Amino acid sequence: MSISKQSAETRVRKFKFAAMLLPIFAILLIVPPLVSMRTTQNAVILGIPANIAYLFGVWLAMIIGAYILQKTMPDILANPPHPEDKKSD
Amino acid sequence: MISGTLVFGTSIAYVILLFILAYISDKNARLGKGKLLRSPLVFTLALSVYCTSWTFYGAVGSAARNGLEFFAIYLGPTLVFIGWWFGLRKLIRIGHKQRITSIADFVSSRFGKSERLAILITIMAVVGITPYIALQLKAISTSLRVILTDSPNAALPQTGDEVGLAFGVAAAMALFSVMFGTRNINANEQHHGVVAAIAFEAIIKFIALIAVGLFVVFGLGGGFEATYARAEDVGVALDASSNFGPRWITITILSAAAIICLPRQFQITVVENANENHLRTASWAFPLYLFGISIFTMPIAIMGLSLLPAGADPDMFVLTLPLAYDQQALALFAFIGGFSSATSMIIIASIALSIMISNHIVVPLALRSPKLFGLKQGQGMTRLLLTSRRVSISAVLFLGFIYFWLTSGSGALAPIGLISFAGVAQFLPAILAALYWRDATVSGALAGLLVGFIFWAYTSFLPSFGTASPFITDLLLYGPWQMEFLRPQVLFGLENMDPLVHSVFWSLLANSLALIVVSFLTQNNTVGQLQAAQFVDVFKQTENSQYSFTRSSAPLNDLLNMTQRVLGTEHAGRLFATYSNSDRIEQNKDASPHFIANLEKELAGSIGAASAHVLLGQVVSGDTVTLEEVMQMADETQQILEYSQRLEQTATELQSTTRQLQAANNQLRQLDQQKDEFLSQVSHEVRTPMTAIRSFSEILLTNKDLDSQQKQSFINTIHEESMRLTSLLDEILDLNALERGEQLWTNEPIDPNKAIARSIQVCTPITEQHQVEVRLGEHIRHVQVEANFDRICQVFINLISNAAKYNNAAKPFVEITSEITKMSDKPDQLTIRFTDNGPGISSAHSNTIFDKFWRGARNPDTAQSGSGLGLAISREILSQMNGSLELDVPKGGKAGMGACFAVRLPVHM
Known part of the structure; x- marks a missing residue:
């Protein structure tokens, strides 16, 4: 099912759920046991020590996740401009 | 070696460049131009004031000493930003709605505009940030010494020269911050020029660090792989077991708290934010910035340990590596990068703190005793605010210098920063309660903050002076009055714990417990209840759902006088001009409650919510009992508004359904009655001719001796009556068909x-x-x-x-x-x-x-x-x-x- 076919309400609900899941999973990824789970000592990924590669990889995944999240945010959730921008009183 | 003239000349030129940039930006912003200034990009770059010289110099030192720990400093803020939908968005929305000017203003505004709370947080913030400012001073003075003497050797005993240098730096920074941050009192504490300068500095420090990183990794190390291959030889801990323990989690929590609680972060994220939607961009772009700035941290640490002589200060690797390999231009650029990161922190932190000091300490005092502060009737408060801010900035920097002086030689940058982090993290329980817990009370917040502050000061701040005073060294070892269970770093016998984890554990635990317990035992006053609703339910409110001094009234000219005192004649005039079209304010005309509420917000934007509330209370006379009742009502109404609206809707629907059902039922009953009536009428109508027919036919059957004439007449009657009966039945059938709507013909x-x-x-x-x-x-x-x-x-x-x-x-x-x-x-x-x-x-x-x-x-x-x-x-x-x-x-x-x-x-x- 394409995103455009979903009702606005469904998209809002899905967005909010995703917005909640992203930080929760991010936390799970950087605390033990996942963060300290390494099978071999001194493992190396692409020449970079496994622990550093893992942290950078997880970090990048969080950034991409956040990018996608805000990109798919339904427009109706966008906030009104700051009062300063439409100051009239 | 780089000549002192070049270093100082470059630094001064850089500062002048910043100043020009800030000036132009300010001018553009005032003219309504400069869209870039209000762009998400500038907002994101300004947020990177998080990356101070601690990041620039200290992270490498931390990597060299403690392995992967520096990651946690950046992962915490990353978590907060990717979870922006739940935390930061609410913070910013409230900040805009309530015209929040600082973190102290935020918490005090939530808890009934309490002045005591604002003062406590201001003091805590000043004390908590002092080590952080000392850190910047230390970084600048050390980097100056390094670049001037070209000596990679660290831990040189700090000579009088070093202290003098730090003092010079502090004084210069104070001057610099005063010139930047207090040129005018802005209506809503937004400093477009400063933010533009900070954003520029963010670019400079980023490029400088990347440049050094590229040189070190590809110029010296031969690529990432070759660089990391040296890690084991130089003894950098990269394994999981030594890195991801309690300290890892503690630092992640601390850094996540810091990105909200640090006064300068709050200033940039909430106060200087021009548009809530910028958060969307920042949610990924700011973590990306942190990611980028961390890429070379570990490689620089490894290369520094590997190439520089033993005993070189790891905190200065960013500077000493280029110097050691005669890259003087790069070294100078790196120095400017470090200078950028330090100055941006000092500027924003001192501005944020000075706003808090002037709004929450000086203004309340001045309101109580105007004479003491030289406030004369009719004289503007603007001067007082500016003066107090200038003095505050100098005082904050001086405190930083004192800390630096007292703790001289206490080594690395990162531990100093973490002390500050633990200090401001004490705001976190109160902020979370402010955002999500309606029943948190002002007493609870006060108790929590105070207890947390005491625990932090005892277990973290005090021990940092350990090297400075033998008394404190004794205290650390044996506890006060030889009571071992009160030893600051082994409190209540909690042994074998990292001092930072120990301090954060005790302080945050005690802080949260006090907040919760006291909140349960006490109650908010009416303003507190109302503000709680305004904060916790900020997303449920419409644009206009703001409360005002109901039934309150105040003469316009009194209000004008007061506003002029605070905001200055020009700004006050503009404010009031929108209210009354004529230039002259009528003497006896009262302002509307709505206007008074707006005015309070405007004032709060300059002097904080608590002061604005007190100030307005002096002029506005209101029916307090009614006010209280209304507030109570407003509060409770707010709480049940949604439910009651839904209930009301359902009830209305039910009522209308019931009415429809009743109507239908009545109609049915009527129809039933009509049917009965119809049947009985039909029976009656049919019965009359039937009776005639029956009686005449009986007469004909029983009386055989009737003459033919009589018989004929009776038979005629029977015929007529049966004809009538037939036509009656025909008509009934006809009517029935018509009523059923059968089309019996065509028109x-x-x-x-x-x-x-x-x-x-x-x-x-x-x-x-x-x-x-x-x-x-x-x-x-x-x-x-x-x-x-x-x-x-x-x-x-x-x-x-x-x-x-x-x-x-x-x-x-x-x-x-x-x-x-x-x-x-x-x-x-x-x-x-x-x-x-x-x-x-x-x-x-x-x-x-x-x-x-x-x-x-x-x-x-x-x-x-x-x-x-x-x-x-x-x-x-x-x-x-x-x-x-x-x-x-x-x-x-x-x-x-x-x-x-x-x-x-x-x-x-």
């Missing part, structure tokens, strides 16, 4: 005059019998209507015969007239009126004559009577012709004189 264009003529002819026997004259009055001659000829005749005959049968006038007549009525939205109507001069129909019966079996008062002369279904059938027939049959007022005649039936039919066009 076609017919000439109504012909139908009238035929009907008159058919009725001749009756009219002659009753000696009724049928007159044809004024009528439309050439017209055609949509109808069925036979059926319309049936209606006409019924009407004429009724008029004849019931007419008891001396000279009875029936007059038939017709006319055309123009209709706008449907075909024109032909109205045919049958008017008689009979007894008429009383108004009581006008509604019932069309009922089944209704009969008029019979003419005593006429034994003959109808079935009582004629009018009902006629009406049904006409409704199937899209026409109608109504009792009408005779045209030109008086009501009550005779009856007049109007037949309306659509004209065939």
